[in-house]
């Protein structure tokens with residue numbers, strides 16, 4: 001689901017992402033901007049059709065279950081992955097508030113730091129999302145945080 005930069009002439013870097021059926025797709029296909037309703041359902045269905053024939057769907061879903069809170073990946077929507085996480089988490093993890101821990105880890109991730117740096121340097125938000133392997137909505141939140149954290153009269 002994320003674009004992989006690859007210098008191999010065959011386009012195969014050994015990373016499962018290099019074999020993804022969604023390579024070259026617009027990020028919006030897998031990170032719909034619709035908030036809900038039939039429009040979101042249509043967007044999710046379109047992305048899932050691509051996932052259906054993807055040779056790395058298993059790898060993608062495993063990755064997405066661990067790190068991706070938004071968008072369609074591995075053939076599942078964010079709501080479906082969240083439901084699957086809830087159904088499979090252990091009582092101990094439930095006690096620790098895993099969702100909160102994951103959110104904190106996500107906030108403090110190296111990808112976020114790199115994304116914030118790219119945004120501060122004027123990077124295009126969609127490209128930052130691709131480069132960091134996160135949704136455009138996530139990048140929008142990072143950008144909002146940058147503005148909120150900027151000193152009065154600061155940039156962007």
Ligand code: SF4
Nearest residue numbers: 001020022051054060
């Ligand atoms: S399963 Fe779907 S989102 Fe994941 S790599 Fe394949 S096409 Fe992309």
